[in-house]
Amino acid sequence: MPCRQSRTRTSRLLVGLAAALCLASAYRPSDAAAVQNSGLDAPLFYQLLIGELELQAGQPGTAFQVMLEAARRTRDEALFRRAVEIALNARAGEDALAATRAWRKALPESLDAHRYLVQLLVMLDRDQELVEPLGSLIALPPDEERGARIASLPRLFARSKDKQEAARIVEQVLRPWLERPAEGVAAHTALARAWFAAGESARAKALVERAHRLDPQAEGPVLLALEMLATDASLESIVTAYLATPGAKMAVRLGYARALTSAQRYIDAVAQLEIATSAEPEFAPAWLSMGALYLELRQPTDAERALERYLEGASSDTSVDEEARNRGITQAHLMLAQAAEQRRDFRAAEAWLAKIDDPQRALEVQNRRASLLARQGRLQEARELLRAAPEHSEGDARAKLLAEAQLLREQKQWLEAHTVLQQAIERFSGDVDLLYEQAMVAEKLDRMDEMESLLREVIRIKPDHHHAYNALGYSLADRNVRLEEARDLIKKALSLSPGEPFITDSLGWVEFRMGNRDDALRLLREAYRARPDPEIGAHLGEVLWVSDQRDEARRVWRESRERDTNNEVLQETLKRLRVDL
Secondary structure (H helix, E strand, O other): OOHHHHHHHHHHHHHHHHHHHHHHOOOOOOOOOOOOOOOHHHHHHHHHHHHHHHOOOOOHHHHHHHHHOOOOHHOOOHHHHHHHHHHHHHHOOOHHHHHHHHHHHOOOOOOHHHHHHHHHHOOOOHHOHHHHHHHHHHOOOOOOHHHHHHHHHHOOOOOOOOOOHHHHHHHHHHHHOOOOOHHHHHHHHHHHHHHHHOOOOOHHHHHHHHHHHHHOOHHHHHHHHHHHHOHHHHHHHHHHHHHOOOOOOHHHHHHHHHHHHHHHHHHHHHHHEEEEEEEOOHHHHHHHHHHHHHHHOOOOOOOOHHHHHHHHHHOOOOOOHHHHHHHEEEEHHHHHHHHHHHHOOOOHHHHHHOOOOOHHHHHHHHHHHHHHHOOOOHHHHHHHHEEEEEEOOHHHHHHHHHHHHHHHHHHHOOHHHHHHHHHHHHHHOHOOOOOOOOHHHHHHHOOHHHHHHHHHHHHHOOOOOOHHHHHHHHHHHHOOOOOHHHHHHHHHHHOOOOHHHHHHHHHHHHHHOOOOHHHHHHHHHHHHHHHOOOHHHHHHHHHHHHOOOHHHHHHHHHHHHOOOOOOHHHHHHHHHHHOOO
16 A cells, blocks of 8 residues: 555656656746846746645645746746636636736736736626726737737627627727827727627717728728628618729628528629629639529529539639538539429439438438429328428427428318318417418418417517518518508508518518508618519509509519419419500
8 A cells, every 4th residue: 555655646646747847948037138047046946846746635725826926937928827727627716816816916018917917807707897908908019919809808898798788898998099199990880780789770870980981991891891781781882882882892791692592682692703703713602602593583593503503613712621612513403403493394304303411411302303293283192201201309209290391282282281281280389480381371261360370370470570570560461451550560560671672572562552652662672672572573563553654564574484384373363454565
């Protein structure tokens, strides 16, 4: 037994000696000119060794004190950093904070000391103490890093519970820098980001606009404006003004295209991607995004052109790793199959699907194959194919039921779709997507009370479900009943998803039902310009027709028919108005 104890002590001594030597190698005296050889003398080496031995012996408190004393005596950053690490590993936050304060006092120009102090105060939820050290950190040289330090301020408070208080702290810290030429743009942008996170959109907007005026070519304000577009469409002018300047960054243009896509403004998004691909034709991801947009616009030939360009460049694209590249190629094959399906070239669609060998996309491939079968009049085979697909999770089971219901909807098998969705709802109770889909099927079955009940249940479960507000409002408007309520519901949907073309279309339609033709035309033209969908085209054409603008009405209807000959709303409109194109 004594022999074993001796070996334990020897082991600890060796570990401590190794750690002390490691610290010794990292140690550099603060005054290099005063000491030519080494700042490590025998007492200091012994002190470091004792500290590490105490740590190995399970005495972090003593080790911390020894290391902190050595750091104070030598004014060495490595030793201060080690003392802080010892305290943090021992979950002694206050000790770590005390060591960091001592570090900053001993070395007031140390960037690391300031950074550690700020991070510890955030970690310990002591936000009120951050103003002075943050201000000091920003003021430190080098000056060329100041903009980045200012920009990083809002991220410090990402987990803060009180976003308003966090924004006030950022405002106090940045006040001295707002009017300085070199830092004004970064300061205004960072403060705008902090107030935006706090829910103060109007204040954030004013700051972003000010930052953009200070430097119209600065990227920071534009990127924040892009993030805010979803809630404030008026900031789009900042983005477009920036993109009109020479040297506008490709990343901003692509971000704008993504924002336009999210708002379902597909025509505008395609225009941005066309500019991007003209400027940098080798940038493969832009071609993939363009292909997806053309599919949504039901322009399969254009989609195929873009997707084939993507595949040409994807194999040699070094900007992404192999896994991401393979995902993109699989997505392109799926979309090419969909484009061929839109052209009713089912053999070509199947050939594209046969190229996909990705187990994670197997269910999606089966869905597309089922759609091909259904379009060829083989609905039962299509359903059996879907049902036979393996289920690796509850999510797969849900996806299969939704896919089968969608298949039945496309084939106008409303009662069967209703039955499948009812089974899904019983299995996945409270699922808002299933409830919403069931509401849409109930409407087709002329079960309007059931549809309204289901949509109100969706709204109860998810009060920000803009599709539910829009669907209910549009249904009332289309039946020409409870029009004031319909308008309120649609406006609520539009407040939740500003600028979305289908909601704008609904608002235009309810204004038409209420006799406000000028407002209806303005809204419907806006919706159709953003997304020339056949249903929106049907509504715009009708309002133009009854407003004696019949040439334009015919043009819009012809464009809509070219995109989708079988669109029910368009067919019903032309039949009801007795229009022969």
